Amino acid sequence: MDIFEKVHSFTAARDAMAAGLYPYFIVLDGHEGAEVRHRGRDLVMCGSNNYLGLTTDPRVKAASRAAIDEFGTSCTGSRFLNGNLELHETLERELAEFCGRQDALVFSTGYQANLGAVSGLAGRGDVVLIDRAAHASAIDAAALSGAKVRTFRHDDPESLRRQLRACPPDAGKLVVVDGVYSMEGDICSLPDLLSVCHEHGARLILDDAHGLGVLADGRGTESHFGLADRVDLLTVTFSKSLASVGGAVIGDADVIHYLRHHARSLIFSASMSPANTAAALAALRVLKEEPWRVDHVHENATYVRDGLRRMGVDVGASSTPILPVPTKDLLDTFGVWKSLLGKGVYVNPVVPPAASYRLRMSFMATHTVDHLDRVLSAFESEFASRPAAVLQA
Ligand SMILES: Cc1ncc(COP(=O)(O)O)c(C=O)c1O
Structure with a gap:
């Protein structure tokens, strides 16, 4: 048996690329912490673990x-x-x-x-x-x-x-x-x-x-x-x-x-x-x-968590800066991810076996209220265009 056989039968990633829905190894051409630049556009970064916002300090x-x-x-x-x-x-x-x-x-x-x-x-x-x-x-x-x-x-x-x-x-x-x-x-x-x-x-x-x-x-x-x-x-x-x-x-x-x-x-x-x-x-x-940074990251996550809950979005049991939003299946996860990216918000799409289908967001001490409002309004328009309440668990 050729040990490389699996290489040729692995098609899932290429299929997603062909459908324009491949969400991994996204190339960033600028990284300012709370904002990143992708294909000439500034995005609010909600997929990083830079909780205290210190990578650009x-x-x-x-x-x-x-x-x-x-x-x-x-x-x-x-x-x-x-x-x-x-x-x-x-x-x-x-x-x-x-x-x-x-x-x-x-x-x-x-x-x-x-x-x-x-x-x-x-x-x-x-x-x-x-x-x-x-x-x-x-x-x-x-x-x-x-x-x-x-x-x-x-x-x-x-x-x-x-x-x-x-x-x-x-x-x-x-x-x-x-x-x-x-x-x-x-x-x-x-x-x-x-x-x-x-x-x-x-x-x-x-x-x-x-x-x-x-x-x-x-x-x-x-x-x-x-x-x-x-x-x-x-x-x-x-x-x-x-x-x-x-x-x-x-x-x-x-x-x-x-x-x-x-x-x-x-x-x-x-x-x-x-x-x-x-x-x-x-x-x-x-x-x-600067212990205020710790308070600030929680305040920011709470702001988004409360906003999403008001929209009826299920954000699970999180009490930390990590916010998971459940999705239905692979296509839904990649589809919502792409739509949010188009609206200027960078989130992480997660699929099994890493965890069940979801978008994973994490917040930083250095996100501003303007960043957080941009995230909420992207979700609001995403949610509004999904009457089947895809984002609700
Ligand atoms: C819970 C946990 N442990 C360990 C690691 C590994 O850390 P590192 O990125 O430094 O290899 C991670 C990173 O994703 C993590 O989330």
Whole structure:
């Protein structure tokens, strides 16, 4: 059997292109954060995770430029051998301090942070238990670990309890959940999940990619629940609130020390670039100095959420800057996406297996009321032209 056979039988994307409905890999010719330029038109960006609006902040850009001047464009190697800068370690110290933890370990992406944490800690004979809606990186990490993988119903502590009861008594048990779910925008039931883990001697990793910079005063999901330092290990990404690319594992010094020497995605991959590291550090400092940004992103999301609800649009259980709007099927998802793009609003079309059909929007601290009104009026005209209430669940 030719392993490339699947390449020739994969036609779905070309069919969508031929129909003029292909919504991925959209080329942007300008990016100002809250607005982007596509084919000469300015669009309101509602598909980015730039929650605090810091990707174009002059302080963050200046720090990134200065790091290139000082250290060049790349470390050209792993932190383990030749790619470790004082900048990486400063970011680790400040991040750990911000999250109220002993230590942190910086990886080149959040995806790699999850790979390193899960597959560094779990292995054959262990069980990794994952929320069914957890991010793909947690699922890939569990598969890579060689441990037995079990999933439990989304944010259902009782389902987790049943799965933990079914684990062999002598197996190491690692539970992985997201703090804020990237497709629904709901916040995990951390207190209940933690107590189920404690009942069964399981350790919990909380992927707070969408909680850092967004919940509590930016300190994330643990703080939101007043549970600082209660989760065994946090993973975060810098590609959202911290306006960069990279990620980290944050927790007790002993665990971080162990991962420093066992996380293959850290050891066998080049370190975060100087520019990215400096940008994340500068963004973290801005977040500490300007907590109003956290309030602002919620106010903006609430403005749109309330406006959409008034129109009868179902925006699910989200209480964060992530707003999902359900759609019917593939054609409907791509069709509404294209129509909104034509009306000047950039959203993300999501189809299975990523999640059920929907448009995913996320808001920023730097969206203005004018941006938000443009989004609402695009939905209003979209909704008005759909008497069958396609956008209602
Ligand atoms: C919940 C979650 N975890 C991890 C990641 C991976 O982060 P990164 O983009 O830094 O690889 C993402 C990014 O989409 C995410 O949403």
